[in-house]
Amino acid sequence: MQPVQKNIGNQLCLVVIVLIIFTLVACSSDDKNASTSGQQKPTEVPELNAATTFNGPLTKAGATSVSQFIKNGIYSATYEYSTNQRLEDSASPTVNDSDSAPGFSTTNTQEAGVDEADRLKYNGGTMFLAAHAEWQSDHYKPAHVRILERQNDFSLSETAEILVEEAFPEVAGIYQHNERLAILSNSIQMYRIDDFSPEPWIPHEEKWSLQIYDTSVPTTPVVSSQIEIDGTMLSSRRIGDNLFIVNGYTAAVNGLSPTASTDKELLDNYLTIINTPMSELMPKIYFDGADGVLLNQAADCSMPAAATDKDGYAHLLTVVRINLLDVSDYSASCISSVADVMYMSTDNLYLTASVNNQTVIHKVSLDENLSYQATGVVDGVIGWRSSPNLRLSEYDNHLRIMSSDYTSGEPVHRLSVLAQQGSQLNVVGQLPNDTSPEPIGKPGEDIYGVRFFADRGYVVTFERIDPLYVFDLSIPTAPQMLGELEIPGFSNYLHPLDNGYLLGVGQQVNIEDILENGSDAVAPVAQNGMKVSLFDITDPTQPLEVNSIVTPDSYTPVEYDYHALTVLNTNGRYQFALPIEKWGSNITGVATRRWSQNSLALLEVDTNAAQPELVKRAEIVAPINDEQYIYGGQDRSVIHGSTVYYIHGNQVWRSLWAENADIFGPY
Secondary structure, three states: OOEOOOOOOOOOOEOEEOOOOOOOOOOOOOOOOOOOOOOOOOOOOOOOEOOOOOOOOEEOOOHHHHHHHHHHHHHHHHHHHHOOOOOEOOOOOOOEOOOOOOOEOOOOEOOOOOEOOEOEEEOOOEEEEEEOOEEOOOOEEOOEEEEEEEOOOOOEEEEEEEEOOOOOOEEEEEEEEOOEEEEEEEOOOOOOOOEEOOOOOOOOOOEEEEEEEEOOOOOOOEEEEEEEEEOEEEEEEEEOOEEEEEEEEEOOOOOOOOOOOOHHHHHHHHHHHHOOOHHHOOOEEEEOOOOOEEOOOHHHOEEEOOOOOOOOOOEEEEEEEEEOOOOOOEEEEEEOOOOOEEEEOOOEEEEEEEEOOEEEEEEEEOOOOOOEEEEEEEEOEOOOOOOHHHHEEEEOOEEEEEEEEOOOOOOEEEEEEEEEEOOEEEEEEEEOOOOOOOOOOOOOOEEEEEEEEOOEEEEEEEOOOEEEEEEEOOOOOOOEEEEEEEEOOEEEEEEEEOOOEEEEEEEEEOHHHEOOOOOEOOOOOOEEEEEEEEEEOOOOOOOEEEEEEEEEOEEOHHHOOHHHOEEEEEOOEEEEEEEEEEEEEEEEOOEEEEEEEEEEEEEEEEOOOOOOOOEEEEEEOOOOOOOOOOOOOOOEEEEEOOEEEEEEOOEEEEEEOOOOOOOEOOO
């Protein structure tokens, strides 16, 4: 590697962090090796390598090495910024239908037994809804959580309201478990894509908040714990009583000159950094307003095993476990790395990052110490279409991952199977391979949807038509393609059903744009409405589309966020509720009036029938004021028996699972 002062211009400087999925937290370290007091101060800045992450295994190298690595990273990033040569990073199993209680739906998640944060939680008797801030003509109401109790007639009555703290104005998601309500909030607005970590040369102190309420009496929720942690909450999951959070942290160092250019100014920056105690460069956790305590000691943090004393990286990821019933029961572990996608099974947590057109994967065990396990690398990147975490899945001690390489101009897609061997996650199987050499996708097609279910994998690619591929992963070292199906349109989200069926949610395309040979008559192929398809995969070598439902000039948020899909599985009889946003225009005289409509579609599939079919039962169109547009991307719903609740904006509507049923509300 070239020294920073000689050639740093083309190195990584600005760390791109995505939340999702994701989740990162930082470490702390002892102060005894944190400064140069008592030692001779350097008279010039040592030649350091550009701040960079690594694609190899991590190791616990001790407090001194971790301290040097982090401080080197802060200085290298500061130096590169001051030379105005900044570049971004080159980044480009079962299904939980309803397993918490019978008779009503819960949050649609990737893995059974692994809950995910969302804006809506329901326990059969009480609804918890994270409401957005409201701007009215005469007042402003900050973000808050509504608590609504279900009455005997299934109407709702708001019993309480929890205002979010002013310092944490954005609710990132909520959990409800065992009469505890957990509210996660960031101090800044966070985005799933292109979210940047704080830059180490700019003092920027961020925190996120975890408020835990005792809701055993829904009319009077009581704060049981108020926790704050330095950094940014990127992603979270819950298993049982334990909440797991990934936190990202980059230390803010005061007194640095971001425009330093002379030798003296550069040396002053360097001395400021190395003389800063490590306790000031590590994230802290704060309980109920008390002084913060370090999440970790530096000696407990993992850093790249291949790093030398000339290398460095300022960003820290911390995985935190907090018992929702007893917050004094918590643990944390940290690594110095970057991540942009997080996936979690019931046993392990995986953090991935794109580095030089490869995907680096760090594995962390969900044991008591949240121990770092191993690191692996696959060619290509995961990408951001749909939900990236669905491109990873752990099954029978193997990790399956779908990646794409765009360097040749035409995307090349690979399905890799990895197994842990020591500190390495090694690729033990891959598609295409010698016995199954068929490419995944036709030339030019990108990946739109991925889903793994037990020892099967399903992938949708699209450019002109929609090939659905079925993979056999029962032998991890010898995966194979079983079959494929080509139909117009594409699915962004795939949901496995009982008895060999699969639901696909995406878009229909204009069939007139596609010739009989599959080529395009008009480019690009036009999308013309939401499409929900039922696939028969009982014979995986010959997947079939049973039927589909298309809603012209519309889309559903399920295409991008699977939490928007509500699923209730009653012994193979499925009920699906998914929000739809339609648009159009009316011409009156010489004027054109554009309009949009938000609704909730109610669909059914009985996989036990002799010939299962996707049926549209009804569509709930709430009488919403059409003069005030409310984005439908956060719409949600609940199915409880024959009752359906539809959440649009901050309001709740109620109807029955029946055609032309009355609509009640808003609540």
